[in-house]
């Protein structure tokens with residue numbers, strides 16, 4: 001039997017093994033000692049989720065009656081209010097960067113792609129969770145449409161209210177990662193990010209950006225905004241929020 005001490009001594013070894021295995025996929029801000037525990041969590045999740053299992057989906061009867069709407073619930077920007085008044089007919093989603101065909105997608109075009117509907121639990125880092133049905137296009141399908149280039153490693157999202165964040169391809173291409181335009185069988189309400197929000201089901205709520213306004217495919221994050229990979233990093237939120 002392995003002694004307890006030996007077993008404990010093995011933890012850092014296993015950790016560094018995992019880290020070595022994942023080194024190429026670690027985001028740039030995870031290189032420091034300060035972020036060692038984040039990097040370990042990240043590496044362990046990547047190993048455990050390597051076969052891309054789906055998160056749990058529920059029956060519609062489990063949908064939460066009053067799904068909270070928090071933080072930004074109606075962006076004040078003039079442009080957004082104009083688009084909203086026009087039923088988002090003029091709304092376009094630019095997809096740029098390392099793609100063969102940079103594109104501006106209309107809502108109608110997005111809705112013409114094969115869709116996915118899923119009833120999942122949203123988990124906010126502020127301590128609440130709620131279940132809703134989301135309908136949208138898997139992000140991977142959209143990336144396929146615009147011809148993602150082989151050197152692409154991250155997808156960066158910008159929003160109307162100034163939030164921004166990024167995913168690496170592992171989460172970007174997960175079948176439940178959606179550009180969602182429907183909630184509980186209706187159009188996505190303004191309070192929940194109309195016309196299109198991100199659903200990142202394997203991570204905490206703050207990764208599921210509302211009011212998505214631009215998507216940029218890239219091979220590095222250190223030259224995007226402040227170089228931390230996400231708006232939340234400056235406030236102490238981990239880039240990887242896997243659950």
Ligand SMILES: Nc1nc2c(c(=O)[nH]1)N[C@H]1C(S)=C(S)[C@@H](COP(=O)(O)O)O[C@H]1N2
Pocket residue numbers: 067068069070071072123124125159160161163191192193205206207208209210211
């Ligand atoms: N653009 C944008 N996206 C956002 C936020 C926000 O304020 N602005 N809040 C985040 C947080 S912390 C959570 S929990 C969810 C809340 O989504 P909801 O308002 O639909 O419940 O959106 C996330 N995405």
Ligand SMILES: [Mo]
Pocket residue numbers: 123124125126205206
């Ligand atoms: Mo949240």
